[in-house]
Amino acid sequence: MLSVDISKFLRADGPDKVTGSGRYSADISLTGMAHAKFLYAGVASARITTLDTAAAKAIPGVFAVLTQADVPDIRFGSVADRYLFAKDVVRFEGEVVAAVAAVDADTAQRAVDAIVFEYDALPVVNDIEAALEPDAPLVHEDWESYSARRIVMDRNIASQTILTLGDADAALADADLVIEGRYIADASHAAPIEPRGVVAQWEGDKVTIWTSSQVPFQARDGVCETLELPTNRVRIIVPHLGGGFGGKCGFHYEAHIAALARAARRPVRLVFSRREEFLAPDRRREGMIVELTTGLRSDGTIAARKARILLDYGAYSSDATFFPHMAAMHALGPYKIDNVYAESSAVYTNRQPSGSVRAPTAPQACWALETHTDELAAAVGMDPVAFRRLNGVDTGASGVSGQVFDAIGLQECITLATEDVGYGDVLPGDEAIGVAIGWWPSFPGASGAYVKLDSDGKGVIVTGAQECGTGAVMTLPYLVANELGMQPEDFELVYQDTSAAPYDVGATGSQTLLNNGIATIEASYQIASRLREIAASMLEAEADDIVLENGHAHVDGSPDTAIPIARLARRANHTGMLIGKGARIAPPDPKTSISAIGDQGVSSFAGPQFSCHAVRVKLDRDTGVARVLAVSAAHDSGTIVNPIGAAGQVEGGVLMGIGQALTERTEYDDKGRQVNPALLDYKLQTFADAPPISVQFVEVFTPDMGPHGAKAIAEAPNVATAAAISNALGKLVGLPMRELPMTSERVWRAIQAVGS
C-alpha cells in the first residue's frame, strides 16, 4: 500500500538541526528589538498589597512595564480560573506578576528588581490530602463562580470524575481474595532541551508572534481571547522547536509578549532560563496518590476493582481538566473487569499547575496499577505474566468501560516482549525481569492541510500540523508522494504558521500523523484525480485507467507511453490548478457502558493502543542502586507508517520512562517552592544510563483511525516502562515499590525494611 520506500526515512529538518543552520525562537532577532523579563511571585500563596512599577519605568532603557491593570480584565483557561498576570493574589511561586521590556536583558532585569511588590503571605496548600480537609484554605476563594462544561468542581477539587460499571462493592464482598495497595508518585517535568522563546512584532493592528509552541493554533486562540483580538490579526509562527514532550502544549506567554511589544512600540523577545522553564509554565507532570482495591476469584480472574486517585493539580486548570478521568482509566487498566468504581480528583494546590506532559497521568497510574497487579498475581500464586494474559483484554473482549474491542494486539505484545527479554531464563541473583502492560487512546481531531503542485511538477504541503521533534510532519511528504507516484523530496513543507495553513490541534495527544496524515492524503487525492484527468485527455484514455508512478502518468498496462508529471503540471496551469485540500473529520467514539460523573469524554478509547514492556534490572542490594540492563518493548499502534520514526518514539518514551522510574522528581519545600528547579538536581537519564532497547510492533490494521490503518504512537511508549522496572525491583527487594521515583535511597530503605 505504501509503495514509496520509507525504510530510509530522512527528515527534511534533519540537516538544519544537525548543522546548526536551523533557527529556533531564541535565534530570532529583529531591528530595534527589546528584551523581556518577568517578575514572578516567588511565593506560593499571598495577597498583593503593593505593586508599584513607577521606579522600574523610570529606569533609562525601559520601554514598558505591564501588570494585570494594563491588559484586558479577562479570566481564561479551561475553567477560566486565571489571568495573564496575577490579580490581587498569587497562587504559585512561578506566577507572572509583571513584565518588563527594555533595551537589553540586564536593564530589563534591573527594572524587574525595581518593581515594588509587597504582599501578605497566605496559607499554602501544599499537600493534596490536607487540601481536602473541610477546614483547608481554598486555593481559589471564588471557585463557585468558575464554570465549564462537564466539569465537576468542589472547593479545592478542581475537577472530579466518578466512574461506575457493574457493582464493585457487591463483587468485592463476594470475591475470594481482596488486595489493597496505596502508591505515591512525585511530580516531574517534561524538561525539553530548548527553554522557550517568544518574539512579538506589531505592524499596524496585526501582530506576528514567533514562539516555541507545540500548539500554535491554541497559542493564537489564547492571544485572541486574552487581548481581545480576532484570529486574523494574530499570526503565530513556530521556528524549529527544540523538543516539547507536552511542556510546550497550551497557551503560555505569547499574549504577555504581544502586549509588551504593543506597549513598547517595538519588537520584544523573551527567552527563558532553565530555571524559569522549571518554575513558571503551567506544565508539570502531576504528583499522584493512587489507592487500589482489587477483588480476585480463586481462579485468578479479577472480579472487581475500586480506585481512589488524587492528583496534585497545582494552582490553575491549564489543559488538565480531563486528567482525573484519564488517570482513572489507567488505574483501572486494560483488563477484563465487569465491576469497577473509580473516584478521581484533581486537587488545587499552591504549586505550579499540572498540564499535558507526554501521556498525561498514564506513567504514574500505570506504575501504581501494574505494581499492584504483580501483588495480585502473587496473592493467587500465579506467574505475573500468566496473570496478565488471563486478565488482559483481547480482541472481542469488553474492557473496564464496557468498550468491546475490535482487533487488538495486547496479548501478542505480551508474547513478543517477554520472549525477547528472556522471561523465565535463569538470571544472576542480583537481576530480575519485570513486566507491565499499558494502554493509551488515539485522539482523532480537527486537522487540515493543503497540497499544491507548481508548474515544474514540484510540490508544497501546507499543513497546520506542528513538528515537535517526533518526525510526524516530516513523514507527510512520504504519504503525499505515495499517492502521486512521486518522491518525498519533490515536496517542500510549509508548516507551523497559523496564517498560512488550516487549523490543527497541534503536536498534542500523539495526533499529528493520525489526523494530519488523513487530511494530507485527502488533499493529494484531489491532485491525483486532476493529474489523471489531464493525462487521460492527453493519452485519450479514461481517467480511472491512469496510473501515477515514478513521476509519470501512464495508462494501466501501457507503461511505455508515460507522461512526466511535470508536463501535466505545466498544462494544469491553464486548465485549473493543482490544488488540493483535506480535513480530518473525527469518527464517532466507540461505545461504552460505563457511567461517568464529571465525564471528560475519555471513557472510550478510540483506536486504543496497547503495549507490553519487559525490563531486566540489576540491583546493588548494598546501595539500592538499580541499573536497567535491557528493555523489550512491544507495541500495538496499528499499522506502522514510518518504522524509523515509530521506533524512535518508543526508544525515547522508554528512556523517559526510565527517568521517571529512577531519578526524575520535583521536590517541594514546606512553603510550596520547588527545591530542584535545575538540571543539576533534576536528573534526566543520560546516554551512559541508556540500556539497549528492543522495539517490536504488532501491526494490527485499524480502520477509521490514522492513515493506512495506523493508530497514534508518540505517547504510548511512555506508559509502561516505570511500571515494569517497579516489578523487577519488587522481585529483587521482596517488597512492592510504593513510591515513584524509585530512587536508590528509597530502594535501599525498602531493602532495610525487608531485612528488619
Add this chain to the structure above:
Amino acid sequence: MEFVAAKDLDEALVAKANHPDAEFLAGGTDLMVEVNLAHHRPSSAIGLRRVDELREMTDLRIGAGVTWATLESHPHRALAQAARTVGSPQIRAAGTLGGNIGTASPAGDGLPWIAALDGTIELRSKDRGTRVMPWREFFVGVKRTAILPDEAIVAVRIPEDTPARQEFAKIGVRNAMVISTVSCVVTHGDNGTTVALGSVAPTPMRATRAEEMINAEKNPSEAALAEFARIVSEEVRPITDHRSTESYRRHGAGVLARRLLERCLS
C-alpha cells in the same frame, strides 16, 4: 566583568596581586555556573587557559591546569578512575584539577584522592613565591580554603612512596553528569591502608579510626571487613540535604570503603 587572559604564570600572579578580588578562570565549569546562577559576579577574571606552566605533569606533581580529559589516563589509577566519572566529555575537556581544588566542594571528585595520598597543594604568589600546604590545612570548610587573595594554585604534589594499590568509586543517582552522593578512595601498600572520602563532611576527610583498625589486621577476615565498614560509616560526618540523607551517605561510605579495600587486597 573585566577579563585578562594571562600568557604565563608570572602575568597571572601579577594580575592577581593587583586585583585580589579577581577570580581565576581555568575551565570555567564551576565559575561560570556560579556566574550564571548569579550567586556570584566577580568584578574581573584572570584566564589561565594559556598558562603552560599549570599544565606540567609528572607522576608526583600534577599542574593545576591539567584537565580531567588528560587525567583519565593518568598512571595513578584512582585519579584516572575519578577523572573518568567527572561530568561529561565536554566538562572533562574543560575542567581542571586546580579548579576542583579551588572550588573545594565537599563533592569534588578529585579531592579524596589527594587526601588518600597525603597530597600537598603548591601555592604561589607574586610577592611571597611558593608555599606548599598539606591538604588538611588547605581545605578548611565547605567551599573554603586557606588560599590567600594573591595566590594561585600551581600544582598538587604527592609523596614519593606511593602505595601499590589505589581504587576510587562514587555513588550517584545516575551514570554520568552526577554529583557524588559519596565518593571514596582506598589505597593499600607497604605503609598500610588509607581511606579518604568525599561528600560526607565539609571537606575531604580521612577515616583515620577505620585505617587504624584495619592496619592492625594482617589478613582481614569477613568480620574485620564488616567492622571496617561500620567504623567508616560511623566516622564520616555527612548532612541531610535535598540530594541525600545523612543515614544513606553514612551507609554508602561504609559500603564503598569496604568494596574498594577488597579490590585493593585482591
